[in-house]
Every structure is written in structure tokens, then in C-alpha cells.
Amino acid sequence: MALILNMSKTPNYDSAVKKILDQLVPGERVCVLTGEKWLMTDEEIGWYKKFNVPPSKYSPLTRMCLVNSNFVLFDVWYNYHPETGKPIVSVVHPASGVKVLPDNEWFQKDFSEYGREVELKRAFFEQFYDLVRTVPVPAYYNYVAPENSIAFISLGDQDSYFVIACKSKRTFYGSNAFDVEDTAEVMFSKNVQNSYNVIRSEKIYNCLFVREAYECTDSSFLFDCRNCEHCFGATNKRHAKYLWFNEQLSKEEWEKRRAQVDLSSSSVRIEYEKKFADLVNASVWPENFNLNTDKNAGEYVTDASDIVHGYNVCPGSQSVHYVNHATPVASRDSYICAGIYGSSDCYYGLGFGMCSNVKYSLCVNTNGIDLEYCNSCYDCEHCFACVGLRRKKFCLFNKQYSEEEYWRLVDELKCAMLERGEYGEFPLMNFSSQYWKNSGSVQLYGATEEECRKMGARIFEPGEAGAEGPDANAELIDMSTINDRVSTEELVGRVFFDSVAKRRFSYLKQELELYEKLRLAPPRLHPTRRIQQLYSEMNMPIFMKIPCQKCGKEIVVAKNNNYPVREIYCRSCYLKYLEENN
Known part of the structure; x- marks a missing residue:
């Protein structure tokens, strides 16, 4: 940590803050806003001295x-x-x-x-x-002007709608996704094409419901997979083909089962999303998803x-x-x-x-x-x-x-x-x-x-202050009244209400056409809730110490809202588990 050295432009302030910093010692502190206790360390004090600022009265969590x-x-609103x-x-x-x-x-x-x-x-x-x-x-706040898009903090979007901090083409409802095409509901991912509901993945093609995957194609319901294809329900797999919820099948049997599952039915889609969540919850998780970095650096580093x-x-x-x-x-x-x-x-x-x-x-x-x-x-x-x-x-x-x-x-x-x-x-x-x-x-x-x-x-x-827009008084349709299978014509141009989000929403025609292409039932939630559900599947930037559930060694892991009770292994036990199960 290098100190910022320059000639003083604020001598009176510098003298006053120096007296505070010179007297600063490590020890327990109490956040004046929340009452949370934390230990102010020498390292924290070093940052205050580096930036020549007084110590905060708030805990690190409160500050974040x-x-x-x-x-x-x-979140996207109507402002005026x-x-x-x-x-x-x-x-x-x-x-x-x-x-x-x-x-x-x-x-x-x-x-x-x-x-x-x-x-x-x-x-x-x-x-x-x-x-x-x-x-x-x-x-x-666009850095690169988007083309024919509704985009925010854009890095260059084309024909995309409701994307934030993305570089995309023909993509709907994305956040922090780069070089993504013909995809909906995608976050923190790169090089994704013709896919849906993708989190922290790279080089993905023609896949549905993917988390922490790399170089996977023609698959659905993947977690922590690498170089997999033609899998339907797979976790912790490497170089796999024709898996069905981690069961190895022949090509013929896999194709037969896949043909019997019609995800264009909303009830079938919900059923398999639940099965996938149960599968992920029962899977082995690494202590973190970091690559080539320091021990206990955090998560996704x-x-x-x-x-x-x-x-x-x-x-x-x-x-x-x-x-x-x-x-x-x-x-x-x-x-x-x-x-x-x-x-x-x-x-x-x-x-x-x-x-x-x-x-x-x-x-x-x-x-x-x-x-x-x-x-x-x-x-x-x-x-x-x-x-x-x-x-x-x-x-x-x-x-x-x-x-x-x-x-x-x-x-x-x-x-x-x-x-x-x-x-x-x-x-x-x-x-x-x-x-x-x-x-x-x-x-x-x-x-x-x-x-x-x-x-x-x-x-x-x-919905306060007109945030739902000029048509806020339009007739709203309860999603529970919609049939299990619906066509684009039945959905486009209508206004629906999400009772949990307390917000109305409509489907884009291009969005519905993508779902038809993917043979997938449209989601029945407000778009913000769809992205929030993706966030809830990711680990959080809140850390805790637990024992490795294989060898007992203490490890630092991130909390997870959706999966609070997981089987988490230290790095060495996790790698050994992968070797034994692939």
C-alpha cells in the first residue's frame, strides 16, 4: 500500500487530521448507525493514513x-x-x-x-x-451509444432491450454481459449465444439455465460444468456428454428423454427449475470461484x-x-x-x-x-x-x-x-x-x-411519482389467469401485474420470438424480479468462516441467499472430488 505523497494544499486540515491519525490505535469499534461491532485493524488504519482521512465511525459492512x-x-423506471x-x-x-x-x-x-x-x-x-x-x-450513462436499443451504461449494444453495462446484440434483460447475442436473462457472462438464464459463464451456445459454466453447448440446467454438451441437469462435470441429472445415458436414451420434456409448458418449466435448484443444493461447492489469486481474496476474483x-x-x-x-x-x-x-x-x-x-x-x-x-x-x-x-x-x-x-x-x-x-x-x-x-x-x-x-x-x-409511466392506469392482467401454454399473439401488447414486485410489465415481441425459438415458456415475473432471482443464486460479498465439510480445515466462504446450507469443500478437497467424479 503506497502513501499518496504531494505538497500540502490544505495545511490546516492536514495538521488537524494528523493529530487524529497519530492517536489512532487498533481495537473494537461500534458502528454509530447500526450498532454493529467490528475490529479496526492496523491494516484499516493504514488505509486512513494512505488517503489522509479520519477513521470512519461506520463498520465496513455499513460503509459498503x-x-x-x-x-x-x-431497475428501469419512467422519470420525467x-x-x-x-x-x-x-x-x-x-x-x-x-x-x-x-x-x-x-x-x-x-x-x-x-x-x-x-x-x-x-x-x-x-x-x-x-x-x-x-x-x-x-x-x-452510456459510454458507447447503443444502436436501436434500450440500454444503460452501454459499452456498445445493438438491437437489445433493457440491458445494463453490456455489449450485446439482440439480447433482453442483461447485466454485465459482454459479446452476448440472441440471449435473455444473462449476467456476468461472456461470449454467450442463443441461450437463456445464464449466470457467470463463458463460451456458451444454445443452453438454458446455466451457472458457473465454461465452453458448454446444447445443454440445460448446468452448474459448475466445463466443456459439456448435450447434458440436461449436470453439476461439477468436466468433458461430459449425455448426462441426465448427472445420470450417464446413451445418446439414444438421452435424446428420447429430452424429446419428452416440453419446456414451452410453463408448469413443466417450473417443475424442472425446482429439480435443478434441488440438484444444485445437493452438489459440492468450492470454497470460492476465484481463479489464480490470493487465498481468502473474496469471491469471483x-x-x-x-x-x-x-x-x-x-x-x-x-x-x-x-x-x-x-x-x-x-x-x-x-x-x-x-x-x-x-x-x-x-x-x-x-x-x-x-x-x-x-x-x-x-x-x-x-x-x-x-x-x-x-x-x-x-x-x-x-x-x-x-x-x-x-x-x-x-x-x-x-x-x-x-x-x-x-x-x-x-x-x-x-x-x-x-x-x-x-x-x-x-x-x-x-x-x-x-x-x-x-x-x-x-x-x-x-x-x-x-x-x-x-x-x-x-x-x-x-410506483410512486409516476415511475410506472404514463399508462399506469391501464387494465392489468393477473398472470395466474393465463393458460399454461400461450402464443406470442396472446401475450404481446397486453399489460400484466406482478403482485410480488408490485409492478406492471409487458412482453416485447422480439423477446417472445426468442422464447419460441428456444422452445421455452415465457417467464411470468416482472423483469426486475427475474434479474433479482439471478443475483440471489450468486454468492454474496459477505464472508464467514466454516470448516471444510470434507477435511475440517477452516475456510472463508461467501454467503448465498438461495443456498444457505451447502456442502462446501476447501480447494484441495474440491479438486480431488472433481478428479474422482469425472
């Missing part, structure tokens, strides 16, 4: 919940143009109070016109909240070094602790971060894109250097508490200053914040633009409504 309350998992009232499809919930503009309109504006004087004696987060609720943010409590960390990453979704470009030397890529020396925030020395990022700051408490800023340097700026330097609350005046004010502000106990903490959940129940704090970290309230969340219903 606060950061991830802003994380866009998979702040001037015309025209509906805009966005990942920002209108009841959050955050305003949005279409990307092309947003990037043509200069939001320094919203600049305001800092009030040193007024609570900082009150002032910052006012600015965050005044300056619009992009509705889509690949070819990275010095990772602690990492989650979905891409190859080449170094010295990133308590991070999630550090992908697709490697990052380094960062702490308490979510959604970080190609960045270094970042601290306690969300959405660091090709940034350096950025702290308390509230959402998607790109190509930033030395930013603090900023939101949706692009190509900016040396800015504090700014929203929506582009190619700016030395701005405070969106107001332009000379370099000398900027540093004088920042020094005064940080001293005032430090004295009030504000500096060093992330904004509470009331800053979030997301529907609280579907945010990363709940879906990834398992925060309860009570815990979210303690962390300041605004509790509202999904």
Missing part, C-alpha cells in the same frame, strides 16, 4: 451498504424531463428526487451555472444534498493480487480491499469501492471510471483526478462537492475559483467538516437515486428495511 445504495443493479415533463426511461427513480436528462441533451449543457457559495457554518451534507437534487444527471473482501474483481487488479464490481479494466490501490474500473488510489465511493485519487464518489465520475464528494463529473480535476461538470478544474459546489482561492476554501471547508464529524463519511442512503429495496445494499449485502432506515434510506413504493 451506503456506497451500494447508489449502485444500479437492474425537468423542463418539459416528457417521460424519460431511466435507471433513476423519480421518487428519489434526482432529475435526469437524455444523454445527448445532458452532454450539451454546462452545469457550472448552478454554482453556489459554500456556507462554512452550515452542515455540509445539507448543502450537497440540495445541489444533488438540483443538477440533473444523465438518464442512461480472477488473476489478481493482494485482494481483500473483493467481489467480482477482474484480472490484473492489485491491492483493492473491500471492493465489488472492479471490472472490466483492472484497478489498484483502492479501498471501500463499488463499480470501479481502470482506476487507482480511490477511496470510499461508487462509479470510479479511469480515475485517480478520487474520494467519496457518489456516482459515475469518469477520467477524474483529485475529486471529492462529486457526482457525474467527466474529465475534471481538483473539484470538491460538484455535480455534472465536464472538463473543469478548481470548482467547489459547481462554482469556478482560481487555484489559490479554491485550495484556501477547501482547506477551510475540510477543517469545518472535520470539526463537525462530517468529513470522512459517505452520504447517507437518502442521497441514493435508486429504489431502496432493489439497491445493492439490499440485494448484494442483505440489508433489511430496519437497517436501511437506520442508514437514512427514503422508503417509498416502486
Whole structure:
């Protein structure tokens, strides 16, 4: 862990925080928000000294919940143009109070016109909240303009609908999926074609219901499989063919059984999904799904070094602790971060894109250097508490200053914040633009409504503030009234209601055509619930120690919502099990 060394621009703050850091000792702490106890270690103190910040009063889990309350998992709403009232499809919930503009309109504006004087004696987060609720943010945050698509944070989508952080073609309802074509319900996967309901898999073709698989074709209901084909229900398999729920069959018998299972029937589909869940639950799980990385690095970490409590960390990453979704470009030397890529020396925030020395990022700051408490800023340097700026330097609350005046004010502000106990903490959940129940704090970290309230969340219903759109009063059809088998003509153009999600939804014609092509009954859940179910099958970024259920050695494993009681082996026992069973 390298210290950030530069000439002091804020001497008074530096002197004040040094006194705090010099007196800091390891020991048990109690989170002032949730009451959770944690052990502040020398390593944690080292991060505070590296970034020259005071210690947090919140536990690491609380900090990750606060950061991830802003994380866009998979929610799409109608928001509204702040001037015309025209509906805009966005990942920002209108009841959050955050305003949005279409990307092309947003990037043509200069939001320094919203600049305001800092009030040193007024609570900082009150002032910052006012600015965050005044300056619009992009509705889509697309990095590459999608073609004929409804896409968000797009890396180049074509003819795809409701995909987030993807590079796809003709794909429906995807998240963090790259080079994916003709597929629906896909997450954290690469090179997937003609498939459905795929989680953390690569090089998949013509497959249904796949988890943790690699180079598999013409198969359904796979978990932890490699180089398999023509399998229907297989777990922990390598180079297998013609398996039927792990039973070896001849080619002829397998094809006969497969012909008898018609997944275009909704009841049959549900029956086999349940059988598959039971099979996965009874299977052997490795202590983690990491590849070529340090012991106890976290979960879903690949070819990275010095990772602690990492989650979905891409190859080449170094010295990133308590991070999630550090992908697709490697990052380094960062702490308490979510959604970080190609960045270094970042601290306690969300959405660091090709940034350096950025702290308390509230959402998607790109190509930033030395930013603090900023939101949706692009190509900016040396800015504090700014929203929506582009190619700016030395701005405070969106107001332009000379370099000398900027540093004088920042020094005064940080001293005032430090004295009030504000500096060093992330904004509470009331800053979030997301529907609280579907945010990363709940879906990834398992925060309860009570815990979210303690962390300041605004509790509202999904349909508030017109989030369901201008046709919210349309006639709704209860899915329980729909026949077991339905045609595209019976579904397209109709509005259905998901009583669990408390949301309405419709099917896209292209989506239904894909299900017909795959000979699969359409799902009967709101699209957000479909993606949430995929998340619930993944391991969580919450870790615990248990004994290996083969040899008894202590191992660190991630929790899992869907499979809380699993048979988990340490790495060596797991590899031995694979050798003996393949």
C-alpha cells in the first residue's frame, strides 16, 4: 500500500487530521448507525493514513451498504424531463428526487451555472444534498451509444432491450454481459449465444439455465460444468456428454428423454427449475470461484493480487480491499469501492471510471483526478462537492475559483467538516437515486428495511411519482389467469401485474420470438424480479468462516441467499472430488 505523497494544499486540515491519525490505535469499534461491532485493524488504519482521512465511525459492512445504495443493479423506471415533463426511461427513480436528462441533451449543457457559495457554518451534507437534487444527471450513462436499443451504461449494444453495462446484440434483460447475442436473462457472462438464464459463464451456445459454466453447448440446467454438451441437469462435470441429472445415458436414451420434456409448458418449466435448484443444493461447492489469486481474496476474483473482501474483481487488479464490481479494466490501490474500473488510489465511493485519487464518489465520475464528494463529473480535476461538470478544474459546489482561492476554501471547508464529524463519511442512503429495496445494499449485502432506515434510506413504493409511466392506469392482467401454454399473439401488447414486485410489465415481441425459438415458456415475473432471482443464486460479498465439510480445515466462504446450507469443500478437497467424479 503506497502513501499518496504531494505538497500540502490544505495545511490546516492536514495538521488537524494528523493529530487524529497519530492517536489512532487498533481495537473494537461500534458502528454509530447500526450498532454493529467490528475490529479496526492496523491494516484499516493504514488505509486512513494512505488517503489522509479520519477513521470512519461506520463498520465496513455499513460503509459498503451506503456506497451500494447508489449502485444500479437492474431497475428501469419512467422519470420525467425537468423542463418539459416528457417521460424519460431511466435507471433513476423519480421518487428519489434526482432529475435526469437524455444523454445527448445532458452532454450539451454546462452545469457550472448552478454554482453556489459554500456556507462554512452550515452542515455540509445539507448543502450537497440540495445541489444533488438540483443538477440533473444523465438518464442512461452510456459510454458507447447503443444502436436501436434500450440500454444503460452501454459499452456498445445493438438491437437489445433493457440491458445494463453490456455489449450485446439482440439480447433482453442483461447485466454485465459482454459479446452476448440472441440471449435473455444473462449476467456476468461472456461470449454467450442463443441461450437463456445464464449466470457467470463463458463460451456458451444454445443452453438454458446455466451457472458457473465454461465452453458448454446444447445443454440445460448446468452448474459448475466445463466443456459439456448435450447434458440436461449436470453439476461439477468436466468433458461430459449425455448426462441426465448427472445420470450417464446413451445418446439414444438421452435424446428420447429430452424429446419428452416440453419446456414451452410453463408448469413443466417450473417443475424442472425446482429439480435443478434441488440438484444444485445437493452438489459440492468450492470454497470460492476465484481463479489464480490470493487465498481468502473474496469471491469471483480472477488473476489478481493482494485482494481483500473483493467481489467480482477482474484480472490484473492489485491491492483493492473491500471492493465489488472492479471490472472490466483492472484497478489498484483502492479501498471501500463499488463499480470501479481502470482506476487507482480511490477511496470510499461508487462509479470510479479511469480515475485517480478520487474520494467519496457518489456516482459515475469518469477520467477524474483529485475529486471529492462529486457526482457525474467527466474529465475534471481538483473539484470538491460538484455535480455534472465536464472538463473543469478548481470548482467547489459547481462554482469556478482560481487555484489559490479554491485550495484556501477547501482547506477551510475540510477543517469545518472535520470539526463537525462530517468529513470522512459517505452520504447517507437518502442521497441514493435508486429504489431502496432493489439497491445493492439490499440485494448484494442483505440489508433489511430496519437497517436501511437506520442508514437514512427514503422508503417509498416502486410506483410512486409516476415511475410506472404514463399508462399506469391501464387494465392489468393477473398472470395466474393465463393458460399454461400461450402464443406470442396472446401475450404481446397486453399489460400484466406482478403482485410480488408490485409492478406492471409487458412482453416485447422480439423477446417472445426468442422464447419460441428456444422452445421455452415465457417467464411470468416482472423483469426486475427475474434479474433479482439471478443475483440471489450468486454468492454474496459477505464472508464467514466454516470448516471444510470434507477435511475440517477452516475456510472463508461467501454467503448465498438461495443456498444457505451447502456442502462446501476447501480447494484441495474440491479438486480431488472433481478428479474422482469425472
